[in-house]
Amino acid sequence: MANNKKNPKNKKPKFSPYWIYGGVIAIFLAMQLFNGSSFQDAKPTTPSQFMEYLKSGDVEKVEIVNRREAKVYLTKEAQEKEIHKKSKPTSILPSATRLPNYKFEFGDLQNFEDEISDVVSSENLSPKPKIEYKTEQNLWGDFLIGLLPFILLIGVWIFIMRRMSSGGGGGAGGQIFNIGKSRAKLFDENTEVKTTFKDVAGLEGAKEEVQEIVDFLKNPDKYTSLGGKIPKGALLVGSPGTGKTLLAKAVAGEAKVPFFSLSGSDFVEMFVGVGASRVRDLFKQAKEKSPSIIFIDEIDAIGRARGKSNFSGSNDERENTLNQLLTEMDGFGTNTNVIVLAATNRADVLDKALMRAGRFDRQIFVDLPDVRERKEIFEVHLRPLKKSQDLDLDFLSKQTPGFSGADIANVCNEAALIAARNGKKEVDKQDFLDAVDRIIGGLEKKNKIVTPDEKKAIAYHEAGHATVSWMLEHAAPLVKVTIVPRGRSLGAAWYLPEERLIVRPEQMLDEMCAALGGRAAEKVMFNKISTGALSDLEKVTKQARAMVTVYGLSDKIGNLTYYDSSGESEYGFTKPYSEQTAELIDKEISDIIEKQYARAIKLLEDNKDKLIELAEVLLEKEVIFKDNLEKIFGERSFNKEERELLDK
Template sequence: MDQNKRKIPKNPLPKKNNYQVGMLVALILVVVGLAYFSKSSTTETTTLHDFKTMLKDGDVDEITIVNNRWVEVVLNQDALKKSKYKDIKEERSPFSVVKQEPNYRFQIASADHFLKVLDEAQANLPDAQKVPYEVDTRESFGTWFMSSGFLLVLLFGFWFLMRRMAGGGAGGQIFNIGKSKAQMFDADHMKVTFKDVAGLDEAKEEVEEVVDFLKNSKKYTDLGGKIPKGVLLVGPPGTGKTLLAKAVAGEAGVPFFSMSGSDFVEMFVGVGAARVRDLFKQAKEKAPCIIFIDEIDAIGRSRGKGSMPGSNDERENTLNSLLVEMDGFGTDSGVIILAATNRPDVLDSALLRAGRFDRQISIDKPDINGREQIFKVHLGPIKVDKSINPKELATQTPGFAGAELANVCNEAALIAARNNKPAVDMDDFMQAIDRVIGGLEKKNKIISPGEKKIVAYHEAGHAVTGWFLEHANPLVKVSIVPRGVASLGYAQYLPKEQYLNTTEEMLDEICMTLGGRAAEEIIFGRISTGALSDLERTTKMAYSMVSIYGMNDEIGHLSYYDPNRSEYSSRPYSEATAEKIDQEVKKLIDSAYQRTLAMLREHSEALEALAQQLLEKEVLYQLDLVKLIGERPFDKRTVYQEFTDGDAVEAKKEEEKLDSPESTQENKEEAPKGDA
């Protein structure tokens, strides 16, 4: 594998580009300098009338008619001694094109007219005293530049631009437009390894096998196995798809080509397909190797959708070329393709079939154990307090992706540094979690006392309703501190790590979400717009229960969910069914709302106490609720308690196992063997 390693220069073209830029700048300076000095002259301008006076006084020595437009006059030595010519410069211009620098020049209408005037002015002079004249045709620098010099500069500029384009400069790649833009890395340039990837144990096992195949392919081929051609990483944004691909590059020890799906797409016809062919050509020369295509949905969308009849779809041409390269007649082994996308539903079925992408690895948001591992990775370079427990942080961040957990750690470090703390403590992490969930705290946001009171009772309604509902998620914190763009307060809960939800759990969730609106109606007798996000959530949940999960007696055990249906296609049910669904959804939400109203009226004292405490402190935690309204009437532990108690139970079992008589007897029997 070492022979495939090569060092890639960081900046392969800067010296060449700097040289070309310097040449162009030097040429421009020379042209400007010549133009300036050609205009600089010791010649003074005069008029035809003054020239007649010079001629009459006998001061003129030579006359030259230039290009039928100008007359240049040279004075004799006796004239230069006169006081009226004392301002004339006698030094010679370094860029002069004549033997003697003229003293005066003036413009004429034509040579014939000037000669007529000259003859009339010297008509009374003898021939010996008449001043001779010459006719000269010259090409000035400006004329030369406009005719020949400008063409040379234009040709040089065109040559310079083409060199820049061919070399990949800022102007584009007009000569290399069909070349692949993939970056090649080797083990020396990729420092990310599988140790840096946490919370993706199943996905790591799959890609580790790919890496092992590249390193020890004989072990698999001896048994008749073939190297997988493609591995598709599928998952929501921020879950670590690109990070896992980087780890593969760091572990494989083979050339690694990285490219984005959008790099294939250009406005020119055939460019994407040409880049695909060039990419695979380079990869086959370096085989065994890995190609990573990030955001493959940019070129892998289903064909035939959205294109006009008779039109040429460049994206489809690119996809066709990719399909042929992955599994065509000319396919060579030794090239593995890694691809990542968060939209697998839009990919073409031909791209997903076995033989192209043999394996599809689902990378979902991490569970509580995965979040603990991710926190351990990101807490490594941070100077944290000894009291920081990754388990507790993992329970406080349900539903967070790996990128969001990294953001939490970074925000906590910034908050601690802003407050001049020696280490990052738990308060900093709590503030960072609040900032990621609700946005930046609006300290200068002006809220009237009336609005603040509405927000306090609204959030207290959520907290009290969830506190006395058996299947609702336990409350962690409730706040009326304004955050983000429009958030005036929020309540944070700890959902249980589960994959299935029952009807009772979803109904309790709807009631808890409607608790804020119900509290406003009970206390103030009117409602506000603060429940917008709550209503959106309850409406979505209710429609899911009725039309997707079959949790309604009237609709029955039917699901009208179609993941491939677009917003423009017709619904898979009739208008009568749609009307019935709307009625059942309204009935379900009205029933949940009346249940919420009854519960809050029953616990009105708890609602009042919690709201008043919120107005005073603005932020309340679970322990504050226990002090104010007592323990929850249900014997259910929180996620953190179950998580930590599980570890304690395991530790206790290990301790009991070591203290058991059988273990003691085994130790006694093994001791003499060890001594012997």
């Protein structure tokens, strides 16, 4: 029982400066309330009743206060009368002076004095009542009223200053005195970070690199004993959603050292010099708590390349912040044990001085996951879901080429929502397929008004895509075709592209031909074309331009590229080729596209009856799959690997 008793010391109230403020206010109020007649209880009366008392000779003295109030003092004999029994004055506080019996207010003083004189002379009162004049002032009240505006101003000023200087105030105006302080969030032994490397699926190469960084800080002697130096920085580079920030969280959870996390935009402020000040403060804190890690997410917010011509003025705040960051990173001693991690998906725009060895010694590329890594990512995100027992993870990983880790997490979440919407008890394969369709194509719009002619044109357009892609060796194999409107499109076809590291010209041409199959089908069937091929034309034009100007796959242009991977074009606003070359490029792009368009028309004309049959099935069912095409066209078997992929 003794252990359950609370410590009596803890019950003591904490001292607060507001107690002093309250005490001072209470004293002033007491002095105001206890001043003068605040607690005198003279019986109120009226001027007419007073005149009756005066005529009866009951009045001994009349005291006129501030020329507007009269206080009446009765004679001793009058106080004994029955009519005046209740007029005896009372007071909460003892008083050495006599208190009035009655009080009342009157109008004009001169008229009041004349009325008293008339009554005294007409009644021949003896002795005559005394008339005294008195002026009362509430000195403390007047003093407080005069002081009140100053008290309010000082109170508001103190309140604002405390809010501005407090660490918890938000926004730029909330921390005037701390505006140069770092906004980094500190994770240390007192802050639990639950993310570990077990939660990071795939990314084997990147994970190995960051694990080594953690090991540097845990066992520095293992590496420095041979004369080596601990790397000063590592830059995580990759597409959005690939897991750069997740890797940093895992480092924070595994390192067990102080971990400072902030975004590149946290350095940026409207005030000049604030960014550089925050950089200095950040590195000062990190050095004091070394060994430690600094993580700057989206570092391209402050790390963009400094231009030769400074359009924003000679004192650009972002450049000052970058210069300070460069100085701090290069100013590390070899024994400070502070490592800087940064993440960006725009490594091409970063300043060269920031990327050099000695600042960011390592660049860790976080690529989109492959089939095997996607399976591992699915395993992580499927843990909290109530999934079907026969769910095939290999199938799901092959159905999501080009998906990042964030996309896969979204697929799992959407599948769970779809299953719940349909009243299912567990998430099955169809829910995941619907989720992939939802993410790629958008939400189905079955209530969208489509005329029969438009629906027929859409059916033949999509059937054209399916037919041409089925006939071409290097085109992506078909998964599903639908004429149900989704998102901004009126119809859609899903393919399962082969994951290639290099792409050959014949593969690109087959893909372009398949993309033009929709417009070609409209031309073959109706001898008319429509605006429905906009996205197809956009895709084909980009591919053809890339073939000619980027990859050097055009015989007429030759082995030339006009692509600048550094992002720092030397040509400024001018084209890196002549007008004659520009005409040649335009003509070559047009020739490539028109040649594939004619090829698509030829394929569809040769298989017109099958195209019509497929379109009729599509009009009837609205959604068709690979099995429907196999019934019409027969098995598509260009190579063993593709057949195995389709069988899945």
